[in-house]
Every structure is written in structure tokens, then in C-alpha cells.
Amino acid sequence: MFGIERRSSLLSLLHDKKSITVQEAAARFDVTEETIRRDLRAMEAQGLLIRTHGGAVLADDINMEASLEIREGINIKGKDSMGRLAASMVQNGETLFLDASTSALYVARHLKGKKGLTVITNAERILLELAKCDDITLISTGGFLRKKSLSYVGRAAENAISSYHANKVFFSCKGFSPRLGATDSNEQESSIRKLMIQHAEEAVFLCDYTKFDKVGYIATAQLADISRLISDTPLPEGWEKEVKEKGVRVIYPNS
Numbered sequence: 001m002f003g004i005e006r007r008s009s010l011l012s013l014l015h016d017k018k019s020i021t022v023q024e025a026a027a028r029f030d031v032t033e034e035t036i037r038r039d040l041r042a043m044e045a046q047g048l049l050i051r052t053h054g055g056a057v058l059a060d061d062i063n064m065e066a067s068l069e070i071r072e073g074i075n076i077k078g079k080d081s082m083g084r085l086a087a088s089m090v091q092n093g094e095t096l097f098l099d100a101s102t103s104a105l106y107v108a109r110h111l112k113g114k115k116g117l118t119v120i121t122n123a124e125r126i127l128l129e130l131a132k133c134d135d136i137t138l139i140s141t142g143g144f145l146r147k148k149s150l151s152y153v154g155r156a157a158e159n160a161i162s163s164y165h166a167n168k169v170f171f172s173c174k175g176f177s178p179r180l181g182a183t184d185s186n187e188q189e190s191s192i193r194k195l196m197i198q199h200a201e202e203a204v205f206l207c208d209y210t211k212f213d214k215v216g217y218i219a220t221a222q223l224a225d226i227s228r229l230i231s232d233t234p235l236p237e238g239w240e241k242e243v244k245e246k247g248v249r250v251i252y253p254n255s
Helices: 003-017 022-029 033-045 068-072 076-088 102-109 124-130 155-162 187-198 239-245
Strands: 019-021 049-052 055-058 095-098 117-121 136-140 144-146 151-153 166-171 175-177 181-184 200-206 218-221 228-230 249-251
Touching: 003 019, 003 022, 003 033, 003 055, 019 022, 022 033, 022 055, 033 049, 033 055, 068 102, 076 102, 076 200, 076 228, 095 102, 102 117, 102 124, 102 166, 102 200, 117 124, 124 136, 151 155, 151 187, 155 187, 166 187, 181 187, 187 200, 187 218, 239 249
Parallel strands: 095 117, 095 166, 117 136, 166 200, 200 228, 228 249
Antiparallel strands: 019 055, 049 055, 144 151, 175 181, 181 218
16 A cells, blocks of 8 residues: 555544554554654644644644545545435536535546536546546636645636536535535635535535534535535434425435
């Protein structure tokens, strides 16, 4: 396993367990404890975790944004199941907005059999994922490239989005709760998502369990902005009732 893959798996494990010891991680990944310590030091430098004596705990800094490589390795199975379900909602011939979230990337991976789609995105990874699909028209927003997320942002990207209309937008964010809605930790990404929601007939929110009760300092979408919420696991107790009362349909894979 390469270092980036191991660190992604470590972060995913921390999302589940909240803490981990060096000894436990070394045994799990079949590497030396010194290798794990190097991983933890590198991840702490990114603001992803806090090292403790003999291990690490998950950082909960509202300004923290993991790199794309790290985020792609978090909850792969859950995001893939959500992506498959989201793609099943897409009809041939539709126009879609896909944001630069890793959840939207998993949607893109399941769109390849669709016919006559138009996909508008600010995500470089999604453009590359769908580039060989002859039956999908791709439109890049262009703009300033954020290297950490490989996403296009800024005025040029916003102007491009504002000139289009889509049947659906599939988007995600840093965190979610029924009270605060969908929140983000990057203002430029949030602005792009807001515009996509504004210029789409229907907004589908991709909310895997790692988003529950996480909070970003920027409000991206309220429940009133969302038509459907897809999650890989049941929402926390009381949430589903509150969400449905606002007119949002909650959907789970295999439900």
C-alpha cells in the first residue's frame, strides 16, 4: 500500500473510531511503528489530526480541508453506493451540475452508460473521468484552479455557471445538521455550490455519515434548498423526521 493510500485509510479509520494508537495502526497496515509516526506527523501538518502520546485523535477544526487525495480515500464504499443511487435518478438527455466534491466524482463514475447527457462541472477530476464518454457532453466552468482540490473557482467559474440551467445538481459539503443545513470551510467552493443550486431545477445533497454534525463556518444550503438527500447510513436519531418535515426526501442505497 502506497503512503497516500495508507494515510487515506488512516483518516477514514479515525472518522470511525475518533482515535487510534500507533501500535494498532502499525498492526492493521502491516508496517513499522516509525512509518505510522511519519504518517501521523504529515497528517498533523495538514491539520487533519492531533497527535497524542502513543497515537492520534481526529482534528475537528472548522477551517480544516483535507487534500483531494485524502478525501478520495474516505468512506469509499459508502460514497460509491451513494453515487450509484444518484446516477440511477438521472434520465437520458438531462443536463447536470456536478460540484468538485469526491461524492460527486462517484456519481460521475456511474453515469458512463447514460445517453445524451450534458455535465457542467468545476471539477478537473470529473472532466477526466468522463472525457472518453462519447454520449456525454462536458462543459468546464474554467476559472482559477485550486490545486488542493483540483477545482475551478472564482469569478470566471461563477459567471459560467450563471449562464447555464440544469435539470439537477448533485453536491456535497464539509458538514451537515438539520439546524444549520449544509456548511463548508471554503468560501469559493461554497459560492460555486450556491450558484449550481440556484440554476438547477432540483438539488440532490450527497451526505455520507462523515458529514454528520460536522460544521463549516460558511452556510452553503438550507433544507429549503434541497429536494432529496442521499446518505449511506441512517441519519442520527430525530434528524430524518426533521428533514422530511421541511419537504426533503431522504433516500438510502438498497432501501
